[in-house]
Amino acid sequence: MSWLTEFVRPKIRTLLGRKEVPDNLWHQCPSCQQMIFHTELAAAKKVCPHCGFHMRATAQDRLAWTFDEGKYTRIELPKAVPDPLKFRDQKRYTDRLKEARDKTRQDDAILVAHGTLGGVNAVVAAMSFDFMGGSMGAAVGEGLVAAARLAVLQAAPLIVYTASGGARMQEGAISLMQMPRSVIASQMVKEAGLPYIVVLTDPTTGGVSASFAMLGDIQIAEPGALIGFAGARVIEQTVREKLPEGFQRAEYLHAHGIIDMVVKRGDLTPMLARLVGFCTARQMAA
Ligand SMILES: [Zn+2]
Structure with missing residues (x-):
């Protein structure tokens, strides 16, 4: 078999000059x-x-879809201490990080960029679920703080796209510390009187949903997105009750007043542009 695949097939391919499809x-x-x-x-x-x-979309997708004409400037994020606990389960944490970096071509689960949205300056932080389940370790915390600082510096609104399974267990307590840290980051934006808008995408759970993801001045979600803290099965086993249909989905949360609106992806950028426009117009008037 190896002779066929490793020797004959490449030979035929070169003879035919066919490109890999x-x-x-x-x-x-x-x-x-x-x-x-x-x-x-x-x-x-x-x-x-x-x-x-x-x-599911990547952080790169989010940035390209959000900014005017898909043009934006990414900022370099501060490097977090790599593998602070020297963690290892079936694999080393450093190996997992390397794999995720190769796969996603990102340093960690968050990207931060600035540009214009509907002609207004805006800062966007976007998470990638692709990168170790979008888990929040020190690097994501650094990213959120950097995004908040940039928003304050530019007097621009901050838009955050969340996609995460929660805290990064390979960083233990350090990943949990990113919860208060990210909350402080969102607070910095609010204290500067700037809009902080959160777009919850599928899935947003665990420590991320328990911190900065639920603190937006405006909370938007994509249709069908799973949003919650603990998994439905865990809750069902704990409360010993059957959970209602659509529990922890964007539409359910909207119907129960947890989020402000559910917006289809195709309508999301115009909606964000309108919101950012309203908020900055009001600021100028004030
Ligand atoms: Zn389909």
Whole structure:
């Protein structure tokens, strides 16, 4: 077999001069199972054109979709202490970090950038669930503090896209310390009289939902996003009750007054631009 695959196949390929065809041209919708061509999916901002299912997006996607003409300037984030606990489970934490960095081409689970949104200066911090489940360690905390400082410096609104499974267990108590730290970061923006807008995306759970993710002046969520602290099964086992339909989903939280609005991805950027426009217009008047 190895002779066939390693020797004969490459030979045939060079003879035919055929290029490798990437096998990721088609994506299957996890909700309706329909196949979607990759360019069509990209044009629809990773929303299924058949059933409207919102697939997970990366931090890079968020930045490109949010700023005017997809143009923005990313800021370098302060480096956090790598692997403070020398943590190891099945794998070393340093190995996990390296894998995640190779996979996502990001340093950690957060990116921060500034640019204009609807013509108004704005700072955006976006999380990637791809990067170790979007878990919040010291690097994410650093990112949020840097984003808040930048927003204050530029007198610009701060928009945060959350996508996280919670705290990063490989950093133990240090990851938990990022909860109060991120809360202080959001407080800095508010104390400067600037809007702090949170867009909750699928999924936002654990320590992230228990800190900066729920403190927005305006709380927006994408349709169908899972938002909660503990998992539904854990809650069910603890309270020994069947949980209602749609529990911990964006629409349920909206119906119960936890969030302000559920906005489809296609409408999100215009909505953010309007909100940012309102807030800055009011500021100018004041
Ligand atoms: Zn679908």
